[in-house]
Amino acid sequence: MTRIDNARVIRAPHGSTLSAKSWLTEAPLRMLMNNLDPDVAEKPTELVVYGGIGRAARNWESFDRIVAALKSLESDQTLLVQSGKPVAVLPTHADAPRVLIANSNLVPHWGTWEHFNELDRKGLMMYGQMTAGSWIYIGSQGIVQGTYETFAEMGRRHYGGDLAGRWILTAGLGGMGGAQPLAAVMAGASCLVVECQPSRIEMRLRTGYLDVKAESLDEALTIIERSCAERKPLSVGVLGNAAEIFPELFRRGVRPDGVTDQTSAHDPVNGYLPQGWTLAEWEAKRDADPKAVAAAAKRSMVDHVKAMLDFHRAGVPTVDYGNNIRQMAQDEGLDDAFAFPGFVPAYIRPMFCRGIGPFRWAALSGDPADILRADEAVKALLPDDKHLHNWIDMAQKRIKFQGLPARICWLGLGDRHRVGLAFNELVARGEISAPIVIGRDHLDSGSVASPNRETEAMMDGSDAVSDWPLLNALVNCASGATWVSLHHGGGVGIGYSQHSGMVIVADGTPEAARRLARVLWNDPATGVIRHADAGYELAQQCAREKGLIMPSLG
Amino acid sequence: MTRIDNARVIRAPHGSTLSAKSWLTEAPLRMLMNNLDPDVAEKPTELVVYGGIGRAARNWESFDRIVAALKSLESDQTLLVQSGKPVAVLPTHADAPRVLIANSNLVPHWGTWEHFNELDRKGLMMYGQMTAGSWIYIGSQGIVQGTYETFAEMGRRHYGGDLAGRWILTAGLGGMGGAQPLAAVMAGASCLVVECQPSRIEMRLRTGYLDVKAESLDEALTIIERSCAERKPLSVGVLGNAAEIFPELFRRGVRPDGVTDQTSAHDPVNGYLPQGWTLAEWEAKRDADPKAVAAAAKRSMVDHVKAMLDFHRAGVPTVDYGNNIRQMAQDEGLDDAFAFPGFVPAYIRPMFCRGIGPFRWAALSGDPADILRADEAVKALLPDDKHLHNWIDMAQKRIKFQGLPARICWLGLGDRHRVGLAFNELVARGEISAPIVIGRDHLDSGSVASPNRETEAMMDGSDAVSDWPLLNALVNCASGATWVSLHHGGGVGIGYSQHSGMVIVADGTPEAARRLARVLWNDPATGVIRHADAGYELAQQCAREKGLIMPSLG
Ligand SMILES: NC(=O)c1ccc[n+]([C@@H]2O[C@H](COP(=O)([O-])OP(=O)(O)OC[C@H]3O[C@@H](n4cnc5c(N)ncnc54)[C@H](O)[C@@H]3O)[C@@H](O)[C@H]2O)c1
Ligand SMILES: NC(=O)c1ccc[n+]([C@@H]2O[C@H](COP(=O)([O-])OP(=O)(O)OC[C@H]3O[C@@H](n4cnc5c(N)ncnc54)[C@H](O)[C@@H]3O)[C@@H](O)[C@H]2O)c1
Structure with a gap:
């Protein structure tokens, strides 16, 4: 079993020549490879895409076998992938998914990092995160719009919609966290x-996500102060440990206009540097004594969260950004860790009620022109959505493509299938040079149960009910998505979430059009239904407007 | 929300007149109703089918709405059921499942009885058990067959497949345990x-599950000796305490040919009589001093398990029959309690390796003649399977139908789809009067992760990996099963298992034939694959023989 192979450099093929037998199998092939593109993945030689140890395949042998299986897969066969390992090819039919994926799932009583890590070490599992193991990660852009929307909503909620002269304190410049500085500046x-x-x-400087690096905390604060005074938004990175710097800032009397955090606190062994440790120590001990690392990391998180609580109590808008840091601190004895809210109940849920979430697509051709043509089509299809037009314009300007060119747009029920059908038309007409692959994050309206994040504080108390993501996966499978996945532990870590992924190919055929119409309707519909069932008036209204059939809704 | 309605008496319609729009929707309608037939369900007025509080629908309002939704469901629509409540009807296609079900699923960290009960009380969930919430329970025939297969496998493993002149020692004649004497004699x-x-x-004498009662242990042994000498299998009940009689038998030098136990050891307060106690004392103290009862019961279990260990060491095949008695004895300080195995690793796993498990079907007509015709067809299709013929003959003779006539037969990969296709032909030709519905228990080869039972002691240590049942559900969905379900907590309780159900209708159409061929191949195939992947040689051999494509199998 080879987990690290420094000789490997994977990039998806570009152009319109197939290496598999159809676009429906070429698509997962290219997207798997794209997830491991050095311009996309955090540690491609270790198969790690993002989010701590979120992998695209269990090991290099499995990667090679998945590639081989996809290349020979027929249009009526389906490949089964179990925690990143290809375990079977079975006969299905043309309208069935070509790949079915289950990653990191554990029977609840054994659903702990401890048991997971044991299985992971034995080569029996991998951590799939959300879009890592389900092959629809598109780099930091994937989170830019969500983060942008969150910060913008923070501005609307607390600062009359104007963030000029304001600044946000956060930590973590990883796969997801790296989007924060850019999103803030955009907002x-x-x-x-x-x-x-x-x-x-x-890396974030190089890719244009971060504006400048400060050599010290003092310098960083000076730059921030100046940029705020001049009302010229600027992002600054500073080297340090958040568990030390957050409390230090609070002690100094510094008061940001917003506070959050995107270290990988959800994974205390691999994701969070304990305070006082060097990177070398950290790396060595992760293998030698993972328990000691986790214990030290969690102690540091207590200090980190204590500082966040201080900011919160001082009136600074403070949110947990979905990394489970409150739970970790609470486990360590910090009883009031949950005193500040998660970002979903704070800012995102009203969008989920209308099935709106991180919809995205990528050009299998590798040609940026295809995405620009798609951008145009989306704008034409939704001519009155000024907010969306602004987003696309800014994204075109500020976001560098990583790997296969892609675009993310938060769209909801009623818009997604229209966009999908429009792309399919463009592919059919040759206006886009090769098929478009369409998917979303697992962090979406109907696809996740995660009581510390996406389903925190549901109004009926159904936060932990995971029937919903399972139904979402089943209905996407029944509707003809090209690949469907069911994961455990994404975002907030093993034990804390269950979620499903969906990707579908617009290859320009009429069959694809029928599948797109079903899948891109049903997928967001399950989100509207989940929220309507929980009692959200906004979702019930949306369900009625869109004519959803809900037998138990009055 | 109405959970109890004593006025309700539900029985499935019989005959070939549809109350829904097609047999694909009539089938789930009748099977849901059949699960609540007073001849089938334990507490039908409470919607409880079996297994503690295993329900068919969340409440009576949900039941009525499911019925209404099924009656109007079109051939390209799918009904979504969330913990027994119908939540949506969505557009899919003709080859997709008509119903998708998710019951009792909880995000692992919240996967406890405590949290479940809270949600259950609030009306947000129900406990689906295995076949209760997935509408394919067929009464006690299933228990008899499972026990029969276990004993038969004991015979194959240790006695060249011939149990003539052999005898099994066990204890417990309760709901499940009462099937033991009948199953042994059948085997x-x-x-x-x-x-x-x-x-x-x-009670067991009256219902024909037990042949005779002995007045003393001496008489019992005499009867057993004679029946063995004459090679005429006979079951004998003797009044006594297993914790006394098992050691006494060992001391006397008696050596049965197999030893097991189905007292309710899993529940030391209510399920196991301490030695030396009268029934009256037991009953009185259960209320007055439950802790004292549990302590005394567990001390007795130590003696009981010690005797089982003695038999085991003396070379008598000895197994735990899923009542947790080893754990109880170990908790009391008997360190080597787990020296003899559980029944799944001991006897059932080799069958699981070949995809063999509790396959079953029911006649939607309600006509017993349809099942007899199907019995014939199965025998004709598998002319050399003496064991199967024996089971069918004995079942016809000794097992009464409950609700819609049904048959259970443990069949594996390669046989199930042939049987399904044969039934479809018989329906097409009118030799069976209405469609046949075909399904299985969730306790099957590829459909369950349950580390204390079905996946105990997997050879690679993957007991708790639940990717497998999720893949099983997805592939059944992709293959065109008529309904597919994903459950949590069946058998061993909330937190301890995840499992999936599958039911498919043979309505005599060519479309059904194509779906049957796929589903009844792929469903057991996932079981073979799961075991082959875990390293079982028998499963790897089966996979090769059947030509399964396993990209990671050398
Ligand atoms: N809110 C969301 O929508 C969302 C989405 C996805 C992921 N997440 C969560 O956000 C977190 C970050 O995700 P990611 O993909 O960026 O992870 P990542 O592992 O790629 O990056 C984490 C970064 O934090 C840094 N870090 C670790 N400990 C630190 C410390 N003590 N002080 C300062 N920096 C430290 C690491 O060096 C790394 O660069 C994860 O927990 C993830 O689950 C949130
Ligand atoms: N193997 C399986 O597949 C499987 C399936 C379901 C249940 N079980 C387990 O099997 C056990 C029995 O189930 P059940 O439904 O028959 O339970 P039950 O409670 O209905 O019956 C238990 C019987 O054991 C008798 N008994 C108790 N203590 C005794 C003693 N010391 N000596 C002799 N008899 C004694 C009781 O009088 C009772 O008749 C349970 O622990 C159950 O969880 C196993």
Whole structure:
């Protein structure tokens, strides 16, 4: 079993020549490879895409076998992938998914990092995160719009919609966290990001997600102050440990206009540098004594969350950004860790009620022109959505493509299938040079149960009910998505979430059109239904408007 | 929300007149109703089918709405059921399942009885058990067959497949345990059952599950000896306490040919009579001092398990029959309690390796003649399977139908789809009067992760990996099963299992034939694959023989 192979450099084929037998199998092939593109993945030689140890395949042998299986897969066969390992090819039919994936799932009583890590070490599992193991990660852009929307909503909620002269304090410049500085600046705010790894800061500078690097905390604060005074939003990275710098800032009397955090606190062994440790120590001990690392990391998280609580109590809008840091601190004895809210109940749920979430697509051709043509089509299809037009314009300007060119747009029920059908038309007419692959994050309206994040504080108390993501996966499978996945532990870590992924190919055929119409309707519909069932008036209204059949809704 | 309605008496319609729009929707309608037939369900007015609080629908309002939704469901629509409540009807296609079900699923960290009960009380969930919430329970025939297969496998493993002249020692004549004497005799062995309550012995005699009652241990042994000498299998019940009689038998030098136990050891307060206690004392103290009862019961279990260990070491095949008695004895300080195995690793796993498990079907017509015709067809299709013929003959003779006539036969990969296609032909030709519905228990080869039962002691340590049942559900959905379900907590309780159900209708159409061929191949195939992947040689051999494509199998 080979987990690290430094000789490997994977990039998806570009162009319109197939290496598999159809676009329906070429698509998962290219998207798997794209997930491991050095411009996309965090540690491609270890098969790690993002989010701690979120992998695209269990090991290099499995990767090679998945590639081989996809290349020979027929149009009436389906490949089964179990925690990143290809376990079977079975006969199905043309309208069935070509790939079915289950990653990191554990029977609840054994659903702990401890048991998971044991299985992972034995080579029996891998951590799939959300879009890592389900092959629809598109780099930091994937989270930019969500983060942008969140920060913008923070501005609307607390600062009359104007973030000029304001700044946000956060930490973590990883796969997801790296979107924060750019999103903040797009939303009109300056941003100070604490990051403990120099390489991460360099990467975000290089890709244009981060504006400048400060050599010290003092310098960082000076830059922030100046940018705020000049009302010229700027992002600043500073090397350091958030568990030290957050409390230090609070002690100094510094008061940001918003506070959050995107270190990988959800994974205390691999994701969070304990305070006082060097990176070398951290790396060595993760293998030698993972328990000691986790214990030290969690102790540091207590200090980190204590500082966040201080900011919260001082009136600074403070949210948990979905990394489970409150739970970790509470487990360590910090009883009031949940005193500040998660970002979903704070800002995102009203969108989920209408099935709106991180919809995305990628050009299998590799040609950026295809995405620009798709951008145009989306704008034409939704001519009155000024907000969306602004987003696309800004994204075109500020976001560098990583790997296969892609675009993310938060769209909801009623819009997604229309966009999908429009793309299919463009492919059919040759206006887009090769098929478009359409998917979404697992962090979406109907696809996840995660009581510390997406389903925190549901109004009926059904936060932990995971029937919903399972039904979502089943209905996407029944509707003809090209690949469907069921994961456990994404975002908030093993034990804390269950969620499903969906990807579908627009290859320009009429069959694809029928599938797109079903899948891109049903997928967001399950989100509207889940929220309507929980009692959200906004969702019930949406369900009625869209004519959803809900037998138990009065 | 109405959970109890004593006025309700539900029975499935019989005959070939549809109340829904097609047999694909009539089938789930009738099977849901059949699960609540007073001849089938334990507490039908409470919607409880079996297994503690295993329900068919969340409440009576949900039941009525499911019925209404099924009656109007079109051939390209799918009904979504969330923990027994119908939540949506969505557009799919003709080859997709008509119903998708998710019951009792909880995000692992919240996967406890405590949290479940809270949601259940609030009306947000129901406990689906296995076949209760997935509408394919067929009464006690299933228990008899499972026990029969276990004993038969004991015979194959240790006695060249011939149990003539052999006998099994066990205890417990309760709801499940009462099937033991009948199953043993069907498998060709005599059986001595120790039971501490006279009423239980009488009940099994009355229903024909037990042949005779002995007045003393000496008489019991004489009867057993004679029946073995004459090679005429006979079951004998004897009143007594297993914790006394098992050691006594060992001391006397008696050596049965197999030893097991189905007292309710899993529940030391209510399920196991301490040695030396009268039934009256037991009953009184259960209320007055439950802790004292549990302590005394567990001390007795130590003696009981010690005797089982003695038999085991003396070379007598000895197994735990899923009542947790080893755990109880170990908790009391008997360190080597787990020296003898559970029944799944001991006897059932080799069958699981070949995809063999509790396959079953029911006649939607309600006509017993349809099942007899199907019995014939199965025998004709598998002319050399003496064991199967024996089961069918004995079942016809000794097992009464409950609700819609049904048959259970443990069949594996390669046989199931042939049987399904044969039934479809018989329906097409009118030799069976209405469609046949075909399904299985969730306790099957590829459909369950349950580390204390079905996946105990997997050879690679993957007991708790639940990717497998999720893949099983997805592939059944992709293959065109008529309804597919994903459950949590069946058998061993909330937190301890995840499992999936599958039911498919043979309505005599060519479309059904194509779906049957796929589903009834792929469903057991996932079981073979799961076991082959875990390293079982038998499964790997089966996979090769059947030509399964397993990309990671050398
Ligand atoms: N809110 C959302 O929508 C969302 C979406 C996906 C993921 N997440 C969560 O956000 C977190 C970050 O995700 P990611 O993909 O960026 O992870 P990542 O592992 O790629 O990045 C985490 C970064 O935090 C840095 N870090 C670790 N400990 C630190 C410390 N003590 N001080 C300063 N920096 C430290 C690491 O060096 C790394 O660069 C994860 O927990 C993830 O689950 C949130
Ligand atoms: N193997 C399986 O597939 C499987 C399936 C379901 C249940 N079980 C387990 O099997 C056990 C029995 O189930 P059940 O439904 O028959 O339970 P039950 O409670 O209906 O019956 C238990 C019987 O054991 C008798 N008994 C108790 N203590 C005794 C003693 N010391 N000596 C002799 N007899 C004694 C009781 O009088 C009772 O008749 C349970 O623990 C159950 O969980 C196993």
